Amino acid sequence: MELTVGPAQFFWSAETWSEFYTDLTQAPVDRVVVGELVCSKRLPFYQDRIPEALSRLADAGKDVALTSLALVTLKRERKLTAELIEMGVTIEINDLTTLAYLPKNTKFSVGPLVNVYNEGTLRWLASCGAQRVCLPPELPIASVEALAKVSAELDLAVEVWGHGRLPLAISGRCYHARLHGRTKDNCQFACEDDPDGLDVQTRDGRPFLAMNGVQTLSDTYACTDHQIEKLRAAGVGALRLSPQSRGFTQLCGLYRQRIDQNLAQGELAREVQSGDANIRLSDGFLTGACGADWTGADGQRS
């Protein structure tokens, strides 16, 4: 089983961004997806650093890919998306728009924000040139098993959301801007103060969601510690780890140990939560009654 690092979902300063990818060259991961997923307004701040990050990661032996935006509406965003292919690396489509721009017979990857719920969709994407698909985090284990089975016939690698706050929704509206009484066009980059998203609580103080500009994430960090054996048996080829601002290289190390069976089931989650007691975990989309459920804790979701 391999490890893929998904695109950084949050707005980090250019320096932080570069340091993150420099550190990743040393992390025990197989593949890194770079680029802006959430908001095109962030891109000018670090866009010129992307080529160097890609080549450093490639020099360190990582497969690299470049993500598309999750929601393409503006003319500027269409142009950006059409130009992705010029970077000369594999493109990960996270909005179907990207497919309209890829020359015929281009091989590509499919990210978790494209709706791949069934065999028909998987077959159609494979016929278009998809070689790797990270399934939507919402899928239950039965769907993962069914799709992984078909992927073997299609010579296509299937990946599952392994760790990190779950991307639950994308909108035309910027919630960070709204919180500050601004509109999206005049957001003044309110999201840059929250390098892992801004916690959203219910009125009785229960952690629930996290806002990240136009994106809404889960409060919990999805964690596949208790799912790895099932996913491996199903034929899932890789776990996707989603970047966070602190302790990410160590997190990659923990998953590597867990996959290599040098860490017992449950130990990974314990390590993650001992590093930060305020981190709540979930794996409910795979095996729970709802996405927020967590196998590993009695009473975390009381």
Place this chain on the structure above:
Amino acid sequence: MVMEIVCPAGTPAALRAAVKAGAHTVYCGFNDETNARNFPGLNFNRTELRDGVNFAHQHGAKVLVAINTFPRAGDEGIWHRAINDAEICGADAVILADLGLLDHASRNHPALRRHLSVQAAAANADVINFYAETFGVKRVVLPRVLSVPEIAAINTETDVETEVFVFGGLCVMAEGRCSLSSYATGLSPNMNGVCSPASHVDYTEDHGVLDARLGGYLIHRVDKGEPAPYPTLCKGCFSAGEKTGHLFEDPVSLNAEKLIPQLQKAGVTALKIEGRQRSKSYVAQVVRNFRAAVDALDAGRPLPEGMLARLSEGQAMTTGAYKKTWR
């Protein structure tokens, strides 16, 4: 040309009421998980659909069948049969969102007209044209993330007809790309055809305070006697940083009646009314009003004023993303 009014029908009675009230087109779904309004007691069995189509056709109206959830792996047959049966029943088009289903329909039912559901969230002309070229899609229901000028720009770049929501429930998130509901309840629009399902709603009252919860999460808290909105996730009251309020959206519904002339200028073909879960009298009244509005527009008369305020059940109204400042 008169703009087409596309009306919801959750039941055969609502379909007949909508047609009699002047609907050009009615949309509905089968009574199972293949459509995005999979509520108990709602929707059509095969016989009802066939009879409904016959009734509509006799009155010069069309029927669209929404098969717009994303088929579950291993069970695609249920969705394939829905498309097949819609064609047999004489439906004028099917409304689809799933790529695998679009591919299936275009290969196996080429004569059945295909509309792209709002659940596909096709938000620019390039992807709309891609759907048209790849799957023969003739009409797209635009996601509620676009402003009127953006809709106008899309129409200059595509031959695909555009249909936009003008009245009813309002998604704040890009449709078909939201799993908030399944995160909290296990049931989602994409997989189960429901959002913030009533089965997971719980109201409790304590010391004159009414709490509305969904999946155990507190969504609204109001004093007794205040209106208690239904606990739809994205319209709840939450806290972040120093602020408490409706962080995503207020408990509002969409009303774009005043924008009808602008939408027509923007090249929009059809105006869609949300609400297959609504009563037949509600549907009939909304339809009559919107039909009167587009007929007035076509005849060069002014639009009737504030015609629908009464129907919003005291809820605040918004024009949503059609005005750019909504973002």
